[in-house]
Amino acid sequence: MLHKLFDNKRSQNKSDKNSLMAAVGNTPLVRLNHHSELLGTNIFAKLEFFNPGLSAKDRIIAHIIDKAEQAGKLKPGGTIIDATSGNTGMAMAMLSRAKGYKCVLTVADKASKEKINSLKSLGAEVVLCPAAVKPDDPRSYYQQAIQLSNEIEGAYYTNQNFNSDNVEAHYLSTGPEIWNQLDGKVTHFVAAVGTGGTISGTGKFLKEQNSAIEIIGVDAYGSVLKKYHETGVYDISITHPYKMEGVGKSIIPGNVKFETIDRFVKVGDLKSALRARKMAQLEGIWGGHSSGAVLEAVFKTKESFKPTDNVVILLSDHGSKYLSTIYSDAWVEEKLYSRP
Ligand SMILES: Cc1ncc(COP(=O)(O)O)c(C=O)c1O
Known part of the structure; x- marks a missing residue:
């Protein structure tokens, strides 16, 4: 099931052959049929690697x-x-x-x-x-x-962590696209949180349409975001290096709008990598490490989803960017399995 709608500003500009800028946005939303069955709910993936630079x-x-x-x-x-x-x-x-x-x-x-x-x-x-x-x-x-x-x-x-145009971009494009692609029948939105632009802008738009939509942020072990959301404490002592790019932070970016996010789920490098690899094999959908992180967060909290729910997960970038990391058996063995 592949929806493509052409009803936001950038989408209409897709017919403009004069600028690469017009090729940005209006990415497909695809139902993950195998994962929907595995999880007992409907999982739809927003494929952001269809953008010209292969990411959101x-x-x-x-x-x-x-x-x-x-x-x-x-x-x-x-x-x-x-x-x-x-x-x-x-x-x-x-x-x-x-x-x-x-x-x-x-x-x-x-x-x-x-x-x-x-x-x-x-x-x-x-x-x-x-x-x-x-x-x-x-x-x-x-x-x-x-x-x-x-x-x-x-x-x-450009200051992506604090420039509010980052959030606004997703509020004006990603949010309306998802809403239209599912004819408003969205129950959950799940995205990795780095600068916060994706979840804050998309989440704000979706909540404005229907405040019951649950917005779930995906954070990494070694990042400060989940604890800050739950306690208001910026605890740098819990940070440690990890491999995932774009999931979690060691600072609190101004673009993470904590009031828009209902809850965070923390995930780790290895399980996220394995989820991305499994998704590629089961669905033919080739996401990056953070795409696996989002899927891992859904698995970790699968009790929260009903069979009738429509859970939208956002896949931020393409697997081809990770050939020497999560799609290399040797790298996974050396860097992820051997870690304490
Ligand atoms: C691969 C990847 N996934 C997820 C994210 C998180 O998106 P955002 O910065 O909008 O929170 C980023 C951004 O840094 C990223 O590069």
Whole structure:
């Protein structure tokens, strides 16, 4: 069952052959038939890897560039800069090429080789930073992005963690698309939480249509988000390095709108990787590590879903970005099975 509707602003622009920007959004929603049977409910996957940069991040960068141009903050010849685990960087590298801007990216060194090489292929300047340092450390990819945006003339710091245009992009596109694709019959929305843009924007739109829709955030062991949601305490002591990219944080991004999220579920590297691999084999749907994380969260809480529910899970990016990690048997064996 594959729904495609063409009734939001970017979708209508899909017929515009003059800009890569118009190819962003309007991704398919597909029922995961095997997983629906396994879980005793209806699971629909929003396939964000149908975006030109193979991830949901194209939506936010297209919107952030539009808004920065309109506000006069990004001018011809300008440079866009951000700290990114890879997908936002890919969207920035790609769309900056399409629009004639330069692009500088600070990337955590746990990002996969495929992602780093893709960014370089598109002409972006990549600055690798250690993943295993605290966010306020001057070597962290957050601090490096801020420093570089102050140093480079004509730079616009897209600031995906705190720029509210990130949330707005999903509020204006992802939310309405899902609502229309299921004719409003959504009961749950489940997404990995990194910057929070996806869950906060999509969740806000869906809740405005029907406040009974449950919004479930997926967090990682080693991240601070779930505890902060439940206690209001930012506890850096619970952080530790982990492999998943785009799931969880060691900071509290301004774009995680905790009031929109009903509950968080924490998942780990290994089970999430195995879920992604199983999904590829069972459904022919090839998601990244965080796609497996979302599916693992649904399995962990499967008692909460009724046979008549329509649970929408968002698959943020494509499996081809993880050939040297979760889709490599040797990597899984060495990095995930051998960990304590
Ligand atoms: C692979 C992947 N999954 C999930 C996410 C989380 O999305 P968001 O930043 O909108 O919370 C990201 C973003 O960093 C990502 O790159």
